[in-house]
Every structure is written in structure tokens, then in C-alpha cells.
Amino acid sequence: MNYIMNYPVGATILEEGATGDCAYIIDKGLVEISVLREEGKVVLAVLSDGDIFGEMALVSGDVRSATARALVPTSVSIICRPYFQEKLSQTDPIIAMLMKLLLARFHESRDKLLTLSNACLNTINAENRQDAAAADKEMHQEALVRFKFINELQAALDRQQFVLNYQPILVLDKGSLAGFEALIRWNHPQKGMISPNHFISIAEDTKDILDIGYWILETACADIKKMRDALGVRQDAAEPWVSVNVSPMQFKAPDIAERFGQILVSSGVEPCAVKIELTESVLVENPQLALNFIREVRRLGIKVAIDDFGTGYSSLSYLHLFPIDILKIDHTFVANVFSDIRSREVVNAIVALSKSLNIDVVAEGVETKELEVLLLDMGCRYGQGYLYSRPITFEQAMMLIQRF
Secondary structure, three states, X not given: OOEEEEEOOOOEEEOOOOOOOEEEEEEEOOEXXXXXXXXXXXXXXXXXXXXXXXXXXXXXXXXXXXXXXXXXXXXXXXXXXXXXXXXXXXXXHHHHHHHHHHXXXXXXXXXXXXXXXXHHHHOOOHHHHHHHHHHHHHHHHHHXXXXXXXXHHHHHOOOOOEEEEEEEEEEOOOXXXXXXXXXXXXXXXXXXXXXXXXXXXXXXXHOOHHHHHHHHHHHHHHHHHHHHHHHOOOOOOOOOEEXXXXXXXXXOOOOHHHHHHHHHHHHOOOHHHEEEEEEHHHHHHOHHHHHHHHHHHHHOOOEEEEEEEOOOOOOHHHHHHOOOOEEEEOHHHHHOOOOOHHHHHHHHHHHHHHHHOOOEEEEEOOOOHHHHHHHHHHOOOEEEOOOOOOOEOHHHHHHHHOOO
């Protein structure tokens, strides 16, 4: 895992002749790079924000060829070789092979590269050099921004920066509260609330989604337990409940059902109060793994919903293969039922087939009373959308349940 270190004035970050397996990116500060020669210390460069040093340690275990010292209080992000090698192993095999080859050749010939004369360099077209330098600088900045974002994301859980919001789900024909969907937000200290659309895919790339996912379930279970206790809900009662999204990487974890069971026990919440949401694409990409996961969590008493239904590649007949409890119709179909006959037919077909299979349906994106009436006429049981409420905090949810 990568991390951030702070160095005071004069501190040695790495020393010539020492071993190491990490590279450094300067977040803020100044770093002097020097070597010892017979005539004494020779300063090779002074690096500042965004510069990288010690990068050859990611390629080989050679000793450091220079000393790096902080000239002012300096903060650096540290990239360790295991992280670099893991990312390299996950990329396309051809790209990984080329990367290793290029880095190895650069390592072998770096001394020769340093002896290139100015005359040789001047034979390169100046305009092309400037264009290439500008492109390299842009790519460099993008990589630094992403790397810093990943470091902050990996620290966010320990720093308790994540919060859950809850969007109500209503029983359409009664106007009563059925439950909530738990939605994660990242309360970034500088950027404010960050939507999951901006960090979940990165968390999946780094595999931090596993720990984040367990935190979401633990928090949602604890919160719905408090809500049900406040209402005096019987243990066998089905409402109110909370639904939690599970990413494809999470359900591939071999011990996920066991961990879910442990979370249920430790929170003291009734299994009927928890529902798991999977995306439709999960069923298509790995149907056997999805089926095994669904069976395991349902044995715990947790019901399973398919989120954003209608946007994937499966046909409606595909549903009979999976013991699904709830379908959530994607908001894009729901929002267009008045303007697009095909969207209306899709919604109609999903509701009709779900009723025949004894599967409940939640319409997402309900924003008007007219839409609510049409969905009721179709036989849709649940609705979720801005007509009822935007996502709200836990404290607001506690106040809301008292009104139903």
C-alpha cells in the first residue's frame, strides 16, 4: 500500500549506497539530490512539487545512486515496489511486457544516456521536443492527481470520512415507508461531499472496495437497527428495511457470506431488515458465481434485489434462473414512460413478468404524481425518487420514520 510521509528541514529521505524499493513523489516542498565525489558533495538537482525521484528502485534492487534531502518541510507520496508490480501484473500482458522491457533497457543504459552531447540533442526538431514535453507534462500531472486521489481514498476509511445517506422507498398504494437505499458519500476535507460515481470505480481498481463495502454494510445494519428500535418494530416484521449495494469484486470474495453473517450477528439486526443489491450485469458476466452468492446470502435471511434492471444484456426470461426477491427498474425507463412507448412497454413487461414470478418491483426515479399513478396502474408495488425524497442523512431518516 502507498502512503504519505512528512520530512522536516534537513531530513535525509534516501541515502546514496543504501538499498530501497520505493519511489517518491513530492507533494509539497523542495528536495536536494546530491552525490559524494572526491571533491566533496555535488548537487545534481533541486526538485519541487510534482517531481519524482528514486524511481529505479521500482525496477531493481540496486543501491541508491544519490542522496535526497529535504531543503524545507517536505511532504512526499511513497510508491512501493509491491504496489507497482501488482498494478503491472493487472494490466494487459503485452503492455506489461513492454513496460518491463523499456524500464530494464533504460536501467542498463542510463549512464550512456547521460553522456549524450548537446550537439546530438540539437539534431532533434525543437518544435517536436516542445510538443512532446507539453504532452509529457500533461500526462505527468494527470498521473499525479490520480495518485494523490488514490492515496486520499485509501486513507479515507481510517479517517472516518465516509458517510451514508438514505433514500426512502415507499409502498405506492399506501403511501407508507417501506425502507431505504443506503448510499455512500465521501466527505472530503477539502473537496466536500464526493459522489460515489467519482470514487467507487477507483476503489474497485485498488481493491479498497472490499473494506469499504464491509463498512457500508456494518454502518447500514447499525443504523436500520436504531430505526427499527425507535419504531418498536417486531423482529419478524418486514419493514422498514435497508438495501445495500454490493460491487462485483465484493461478491467474488470467497468469505463474503460468512462476513455478512458476522455483521448481522454483531449488529443485532434482523436479516429481514437487510437487502443486497446487485447490478444486472453481474448475472450475465458470471452467472454461476452470482447464483452461488445469491443462494448463500438468502440462506442468511437476506433478500436480494437487482439494481438498474433493464440496462444490462439479459432477457426477461433470464430471471427464472435466479432466486431474486426484488427488481429495481432503472430510472431511465421510468422517466420516459410518457414520452417513449418502448420505455413504457419495457416497464409494463418487467412488472407483469415479476408478478408472475412473485418478485417485487421498485420503480426508480419517480419524480411526479402522474408517474406514480401510472406505475400503480401497471401494478408496481414500490417507488423511489425525488417525488418522495432526495437521499438524506441518518438523523433526517430517523425524523422521517416518525412521520409515517
